[in-house]
Amino acid sequence: MKENTGKTKYVLLGMLAHSPQTGYALKKSIEYEYSHFWQESYGQIYPTLKVLVREGLAVDDSESGNGRGQITYSITEAGTAVLKNWLSEAPDVEKLRYEILLKISFGANTEPEVILRHLDDFIVRNDNLAKDMDGFVQMLEYLSAQGDDHTYSQLTALCGKYTYTAMRDWAREAKRIITEREIEKNETTNS
Amino acid sequence: MKENTGKTKYVLLGMLAHSPQTGYALKKSIEYEYSHFWQESYGQIYPTLKVLVREGLAVDDSESGNGRGQITYSITEAGTAVLKNWLSEAPDVEKLRYEILLKISFGANTEPEVILRHLDDFIVRNDNLAKDMDGFVQMLEYLSAQGDDHTYSQLTALCGKYTYTAMRDWAREAKRIITEREIEKNETTNS
DNA sequence: AATCTCATGTAATGGGTTACATGATTTT
DNA sequence: AAAATCATGTAACCCATTACATGAGATT
Numbered sequence: 001m002k003e004n005t006g007k008t009k010y011v012l013l014g015m016l017a018h019s020p021q022t023g024y025a026l027k028k029s030i031e032y033e034y035s036h037f038w039q040e041s042y043g044q045i046y047p048t049l050k051v052l053v054r055e056g057l058a059v060d061d062s063e064s065g066n067g068r069g070q071i072t073y074s075i076t077e078a079g080t081a082v083l084k085n086w087l088s089e090a091p092d093v094e095k096l097r098y099e100i101l102l103k104i105s106f107g108a109n110t111e112p113e114v115i116l117r118h119l120d121d122f123i124v125r126n127d128n129l130a131k132d133m134d135g136f137v138q139m140l141e142y143l144s145a146q147g148d149d150h151t152y153s154q155l156t157a158l159c160g161k162y163t164y165t166a167m168r169d170w171a172r173e174a175k176r177i178i179t180e181r182e183i184e185k186n187e188t189t190n191s
Numbered sequence: 192m193k194e195n196t197g198k199t200k201y202v203l204l205g206m207l208a209h210s211p212q213t214g215y216a217l218k219k220s221i222e223y224e225y226s227h228f229w230q231e232s233y234g235q236i237y238p239t240l241k242v243l244v245r246e247g248l249a250v251d252d253s254e255s256g257n258g259r260g261q262i263t264y265s266i267t268e269a270g271t272a273v274l275k276n277w278l279s280e281a282p283d284v285e286k287l288r289y290e291i292l293l294k295i296s297f298g299a300n301t302e303p304e305v306i307l308r309h310l311d312d313f314i315v316r317n318d319n320l321a322k323d324m325d326g327f328v329q330m331l332e333y334l335s336a337q338g339d340d341h342t343y344s345q346l347t348a349l350c351g352k353y354t355y356t357a358m359r360d361w362a363r364e365a366k367r368i369i370t371e372r373e374i375e376k377n378e379t380t381n382s
Numbered sequence: 383a384a385t386c387t388c389a390t391g392t393a394a395t396g397g398g399t400t401a402c403a404t405g406a407t408t409t410t
Numbered sequence: 411a412a413a414a415t416c417a418t419g420t421a422a423c424c425c426a427t428t429a430c431a432t433g434a435g436a437t438t
Contacts, residue, residue, distance in 0.1 A: 005425085006424080006425060006426085007288075007290065007293070007425095008425090008426090010293070011293060014293065014296070014297035014300065017297065017300050022388090022389070022390090023389080023390070023391095024388065024389050024390075025388095025389095033296075034292075034293075034296070036287070037287050037288070037289040037292040037293070038287075038288055038289070038292070038293055039286055039288075039426095040426090041426065041427055041428080042389095042390080042391080042392095042427095043391090043392080043393095043426070043427060043428075043429095044425080044426060044427085046390060046391055046392085047391085047392085069388090069389060069390075069433075069434060069435095070388075070389055070390080070434095071389085071390075080300070083297065083300055084300055084301050086294075087294050087297060087298075087300060087301045087305055087306075088301065088305050090309070090312065091289075091290035091291040091293075091294055091309060092290045093316075094287070094288060094289050094290065094291075095230055095288075096227070096228050096229075096285070096287065097198075097228070097229055097230075097285060097286075098228040098229070098282075098285050098350075099198065099282035099283045099285065100282040100285075101225075101228040101229070101347045101350060102198070102201070102202060102205065102225075102228070102229060102282075103277075103278050103282055104343055104346055104347055104350075105205070105224075105225070105343050105344055105346075105347045106205035106208065106274065106278060106343070107278075107342075107343035107346075108340070108342075108343055109205065109208050109271070109274055109275055109278060110275050110278045110279065114278055114279050115278075115343075118281070118282060121281065125284075149299070149372075151298075151299075151368065151369065151372055152295055152296050152297070152298035152299055152306075153296055154368075155295055155296075155298075155365045155368065155369070156292045156295055156296045158361060158364065158365065158368075159289075159292060159295075159358075159361045159365070162357045162358070162360065162361040162364075163354060163357055163358065163361075165357070166353045166354055166356070166357035167350075167353070167354065169353065170349060170350045170353040170354075173349065173353075174346045174349065174350070177342065177345075177346065177349075178342065178346070181340075181342055196397085197396080197397060197398085198397095199397090199398090213416090213417070213418090214417080214418070214419095215416065215417050215418075216416095216417095230398095230399095231398090232398065232399050232400080233399095233417095233418080233419075233420095234398070234399060234400075234401095234419090234420080234421095235397080235398065235399085237418060237419055237420085238419085238420085260405075260406060260407095260416090260417060260418075261416075261417055261418080262417085262418075
């Protein structure tokens, strides 16, 4: 009987604390709102929701279903307590895996053009994401001004903006450095 | 017979392309040089090295051992080819999991002080890491000036500097925003 | 009627860490 | 002599994704 569901449990509790939702809706929200720093699959979400119910942290609140066989979950008081307790604990140090940085650190094993191409793609992607995040921040700013507070969501979007911008800027600088050193190298061999 | 070892294979090939090493040394190098964007455990490294040998991408080069039961691996020509081919492929889009951002997005469920405390820790950690990375960049700059080129390693360190700095700056801004809005809230209730 | 989207669920598989076992050499 | 470090290895476990199965309601 394994009930160890990692962080998924808390993600769902945090979202249910905002409003009762179905597993399907939770997944969609995670994709839309949290994709730049978190992801969950159905294979995690559905079993974890059942665990939450079994542990009394959420309840199956299906009378509010729309007749489509869906299950709406709500957080319980016990769930809110568990959530709050988790919030107070120091967050884990994140373990990142940037494949592009691996490729760059091994860059000497291929032509500079290969690395420059990866950097170009990276710049485009991060520039777009930075803009998306900025739009998100603006939208939440507007909603907050209208009365309903979105400060905390706005802060996570702002973090996305900062990191994507930093990545884009780094990649531009990296391109510059590679190109510059290539020129130097060619000058030395040709003289 | 599963030979699916994910990215580990390429990490090891990339490192062996630089110099023949033991599994133990590879692990230490990953911790020291790549920890800000990659990690591998012995449970991945040792079995993968055997796979590399079985596939002819690396060879057990133990005559260069120091009599301590250690196994030194070298990359083969086939290994170099596989490495170069992988380098040319578009890197995966990274899947991040920032627990701190989860906690911040659920921040409305606890006292602002709890979130501010997490942000303080985050600022300190990222500021230190940014400084470490900067030192690393400087050191590699010096080594490169001495003749042996470390451009690509330097670029990954530079990326670390950019991201840690961005994270630190974001967290400072986040603190400012939270504090500001808390003051506003108190002013409204007190009037 | 066909297709799309909503909706739930699970089994297989993959990928990775942790904990443990073992032992040699080096340092204190 | 003890402790630390070097060094290799594996089994148990955990976490997560993918692929598949199923079916209802909405849309074309």
